[in-house]
Amino acid sequence: MAFTPADQRELYLPLIEGIHETPPFGLFMRNLVARTGARRAFLILTLANAAQAQEPVVIPVSAPRAHAEPPIDFRRLEALRLHPHGALRPGRVYALDEMLDYDDRAQLALQRAALEEMGIRHARWLRVSAGGAADAWLVLVRLREDFSASAVSLLTEVAPHLGSALRTLVALIGQRLQAALAQTSLERLGIGQIALDAEGRVMAADRIAESLLTFLPDPAARAGRRMQVLPDVARQIEAACAALAARGSEPPRVVRIDPRRQLDLVLRPADLLLDDPAARPAVIGVLRVSREQDSAAGAGVLRAVHGLSAQEAALALALSRGEPLIEAGMALGLTAETTRNYSKRIYGKTGASGQADLVRIVLNGLAPLA
Structure with missing residues (x-):
C-alpha cells in the first residue's frame, strides 16, 4: 500500500510529534479511529522496568458518534481471559474471534456476553514491541459492522511506524529519567x-x-x-x-x-x-538558595555511614548547620557535659578534627542528599 498525503498528515507525522504529548500519541489515536471507522479504541503502553504496582498508560479514544459512551474498560476486558496480550505476535493484526476461548464453552459464553454488554461486537488487536524495553497494545472496536479490509490493511501498514515511535519514546523516557536524577539532587x-x-x-x-x-x-x-x-x-x-x-x-x-x-x-x-x-x-x-533539609533522613545516613547513635547523628547535623555546641545539645535534651562527651565520640567516629572539619565532612557527604 502506497503512502498517501493523508496518511502522512494524519498518521505518520502525529506519530513522530506524539512522543512529546502527555499522554503520548493522542492525536494519532484520534486520527486512526477516524480513518478505520472504529467506534472506540485504546492504546496501552507498558515499560519493561516499570514497578510492579505501576499502572500502564492507557489512552482511550472515542469517535464523535460515541462521545457519550464510557471508554472501554480495559481491566474488565483483561479479566475475560482473552488470548493473552503478551502472546500476540508483534505487528500482526488479530480479529476478535482469534482472541476468544473456543476450548472452554462456558468461558466462551461468558466472554461473548461480557463483550456484548460492553458494546464490542467487532474488534482488532495489534501488539507493538520496542525490543523488550516496552510494549504497546492497540485495540479498536466497532458495534454494527466489522472492520473493512482497507482498515485492517492500514493497521498492518501503521504497525512498524508505531513500533519505531515507541522505541523513540523509550529512548526519550530514558533521557528524561537521567535529567530528573540530576535535577532532583540539585534541588535538594x-x-x-x-x-x-x-x-x-x-x-x-x-x-x-x-x-x-x-x-x-x-x-x-x-x-x-x-x-x-x-x-x-x-x-x-x-x-x-x-x-x-x-x-x-x-x-x-x-x-x-x-x-x-x-x-x-x-x-x-x-x-x-x-x-x-x-x-x-x-x-x-x-x-x-537555602533549602530545609530532612533532618531524620540526614541523620539516618550519618548513622549508617559513620556508625553514630541516633542522638549523635542529630547533634552532628545540628553542628553542621553552624549551631553552637551547648545550644544544639540543649535542643536535643542533653546536658552540657553529655553534649561534650557526644561531640568527642562524633569526632572520633567521623575522623573530624573539630567542628569546622565536621561541617566539611557532613556537607561533602551524602546526608544533604538524603
Whole structure:
C-alpha cells in the first residue's frame, strides 16, 4: 500500500510529534479511529522496568458518534481471559474471534456476553514491541459492522511506524529519567542552573531557576530568552558571557542579580558533554538558595555511614548547620557535659578534627542528599 498525503498528515507525522504529548500519541489515536471507522479504541503502553504496582498508560479514544459512551474498560476486558496480550505476535493484526476461548464453552459464553454488554461486537488487536524495553497494545472496536479490509490493511501498514515511535519514546523516557536524577539532587541542595549563549541569552533553565527568576522573550525575536533584571545587571551578564565565551580559561564571574534577595549568579564556561547535533551553551549560570533539609533522613545516613547513635547523628547535623555546641545539645535534651562527651565520640567516629572539619565532612557527604 502506497503512502498517501493523508496518511502522512494524519498518521505518520502525529506519530513522530506524539512522543512529546502527555499522554503520548493522542492525536494519532484520534486520527486512526477516524480513518478505520472504529467506534472506540485504546492504546496501552507498558515499560519493561516499570514497578510492579505501576499502572500502564492507557489512552482511550472515542469517535464523535460515541462521545457519550464510557471508554472501554480495559481491566474488565483483561479479566475475560482473552488470548493473552503478551502472546500476540508483534505487528500482526488479530480479529476478535482469534482472541476468544473456543476450548472452554462456558468461558466462551461468558466472554461473548461480557463483550456484548460492553458494546464490542467487532474488534482488532495489534501488539507493538520496542525490543523488550516496552510494549504497546492497540485495540479498536466497532458495534454494527466489522472492520473493512482497507482498515485492517492500514493497521498492518501503521504497525512498524508505531513500533519505531515507541522505541523513540523509550529512548526519550530514558533521557528524561537521567535529567530528573540530576535535577532532583540539585534541588535538594537548592541549586539552580541556567544555560546561556555568548550574548547572554537564556537557552534553558531548570525548575529552581524558573521559580526564582523571570524570563522574557528576546527583544530581537531571536531564539532564547532574557533574564528580567536591572539594565546594569543585564549589561554585566552580557559582558561576562562574552568574555567567558571568548576565553574559556577565564575564572568564574559573580553577578548579583537581585540585591533585595541577595541572589548571586556564578557564571562559568560551559563544560557540558552533549551528543551531536546539539546547540552548545557558552556559559553556565549557577545560583543557590537555602533549602530545609530532612533532618531524620540526614541523620539516618550519618548513622549508617559513620556508625553514630541516633542522638549523635542529630547533634552532628545540628553542628553542621553552624549551631553552637551547648545550644544544639540543649535542643536535643542533653546536658552540657553529655553534649561534650557526644561531640568527642562524633569526632572520633567521623575522623573530624573539630567542628569546622565536621561541617566539611557532613556537607561533602551524602546526608544533604538524603
